[in-house]
Amino acid sequence: MEFDFATLDPADRYKLLIQVIVPRPIALVTARDRAGRINAAPFSFFNVMSQTPPLVVLGIEGRPDGTPKDTVQYPRETGEFVVNMVDFAMAEAMNVCAVDFPPGEDELAAAGLTAVASAKVGAPRIAEAPASLECRQHAVFEIAPNGRSILVGEVVHLHVRDDAFADADRLYLDPGRLDIVGRLGGTGYVRTTDRFDIKRISYAEWLARSG
Numbered sequence: 001m002e003f004d005f006a007t008l009d010p011a012d013r014y015k016l017l018i019q020v021i022v023p024r025p026i027a028l029v030t031a032r033d034r035a036g037r038i039n040a041a042p043f044s045f046f047n048v049m050s051q052t053p054p055l056v057v058l059g060i061e062g063r064p065d066g067t068p069k070d071t072v073q074y075p076r077e078t079g080e081f082v083v084n085m086v087d088f089a090m091a092e093a094m095n096v097c098a099v100d101f102p103p104g105e106d107e108l109a110a111a112g113l114t115a116v117a118s119a120k121v122g123a124p125r126i127a128e129a130p131a132s133l134e135c136r137q138h139a140v141f142e143i144a145p146n147g148r149s150i151l152v153g154e155v156v157h158l159h160v161r162d163d164a165f166a167d168a169d170r171l172y173l174d175p176g177r178l179d180i181v182g183r184l185g186g187t188g189y190v191r192t193t194d195r196f197d198i199k200r201i202s203y204a205e206w207l208a209r210s211g
């Protein structure tokens with residue numbers, strides 16, 4: 001089937017895009033506002049885009065009334081946030097953080113997650129996360145009048161759970177021990193339990209292979 005994005009309904013664009021661009025990693029973002037309030041919410045329009053500078057990117061919708069979500073507003077006030085990666089053990093808790101709680105409700109407490117002080121930014125990280133990336137806001141792009149923004153963060157500090165390393169001296173992580181989950185469309189998620197390797201090949205190897 002073919003879909004012309006010039007005429008496709010926005011809801012259908014979303015429906016199709018989130019089903020074909022899979023699996024998406026999930027950033028459980030913790031942020032603090034000027035008054036010290038803490039917010040936590042998951043985002044799967046998320047990835048790393050550069051290592052020098054080390055940049056991560058988040059696509060964040062506006063609220064139905066067009067105002068920005070707290071995950072855009074809080075870093076706007078403090079210039080900082082933390083991306084906590086989500087493993088299988090904390091997947092349900094991550095989902096609780098997406099509940100539309102009334103203002104003032106502590107999402108992390110409701111989800112049974114533990115906020116601990118970060119090393120370089122004011123926003124806390126989540127103790128249960130297998131990895132947490134402390135970020136300074138690099139840029140925010142308001143890409144539509146409905147409050148949709150792209151938030152770019154520069155990673156200034158990384159925490160990785162000690163037991164997730166297969167060989168810490170060589171910085172090799174074991175994906176099975178990290179157990180990070182990804183998001184499919186709708187309510188679907190995946191684990192990294194079905195893995196395979198593909199070795200990169202040089203041009204000489206390519207020539208030798210193709211005879």
Ligand SMILES: Cc1cc2nc3c(=O)[nH]c(=O)nc-3n(C[C@H](O)[C@H](O)[C@H](O)COP(=O)(O)O)c2cc1C
Binds near residue numbers: 040042043045059062
């Ligand atoms: C797994 C998952 C992924 C999500 N990804 C996004 C996303 O990429 N962009 C977005 O705007 N909302 C996303 N949401 C919804 C937000 O988490 C939700 O609207 C949250 O309440 C935003 O809260 P905030 O106002 O505290 O920032 C996602 C929810 C879940 C459960």
